[in-house]
Amino acid sequence: ENIRKAIECFEAALQVFTKQDDPTRWAQTKNMLGAAWRRLEAGGRERNVLNAIGCHQAALQIITKETAPLEWASTQADLGLAWWNLPTGDRAENLGKAIEAYEASLQVFTKENEPVAWANAKNKLAYLWSDLPTGDRAGNLTRSIACHKSALEVFTKKDDPIKWADIQAGLGLAWWNLPTGDQAENLAKAIECYEAALQVLTKESEPVAWANAKNKLAFLWSDLPTGDRAENLSSAIACFESALEVFTKKDDPITWAGMQAGLGLVWWNLPTGDRAE
Secondary structure, three states, X not given: OHHHHHHHHHHHXXXXXXXXXXXXXXXXXXXXXXXXXXXXXXXXXXXXXXXXXXXXXXXXXXXXXXXXXXXXXXXXXXXXXXXXXXXXXXXXXXXXXXXXXXXXXXOOOOOOOOHHHHHHHHHHHHHHHHHOOOOXXXXXXXXXXXXXXXXXXXXXXXXXXXXXXXXXXXXXXXXXXXXXXXXXXXXXXXXXXXXXXXXXXXXXXXXXXXXXXXXXXXXXXXXXXXXXXXXXXXXXXXXXXXXXXXOOOOOOHHHHHHHHHHHHHHHHHOOOOOOOO
């Protein structure tokens, strides 16, 4: 309801702020209207996000890289987020447009002059490259890894621990999915990232993120082809059992069932202990 009221207000302002008479305030209002449409969950999600894209594109007719570089870069980032959130159409095309918009923003945002905006754009690009279903998969994930690492130069464990942990988890997923290189080494790096995230994420403070990290670690330990096999699988069992403290049959039956199946496979493969048990 609040967002709907905000949209009404912005649209009312645009009855006076016109592109012809007051182009700067028209473009700024269009940008805010776009952000409001993107946030609106009620109603048709496709319509809302398309409205957001239209508003940001309209604003970019006035806000240029030459005349207002920071505002232009922020608008590009907003446009990228809208393309990323569009639930319909060609998914690869939407993500490609989102990547273009974020990379455009990085023509202005640098680590030196706008470190937080730069790192946010890098982090968004990391997830976009990881999700992109077209192109060279290894190349996409290599770019994702590089972008996550860049973001970690700004978002540190000390200054922004939750963001740092989230990026570590994203980096871990990219290493896990990387189809090239030494697979054991990739999995070991993924394990390091998720374990780093768990230095911040706790069951008490961030139960879902904590359980997700534990669940990912369970599968990683299960898949790791190096080291002591029994020890790896024991670590997997412990991680599955931890995650099941949060993902319950009542609250999330599908995730719970997937974990039970993973846990069953690990117990089956465990080479030590009582075989019958």
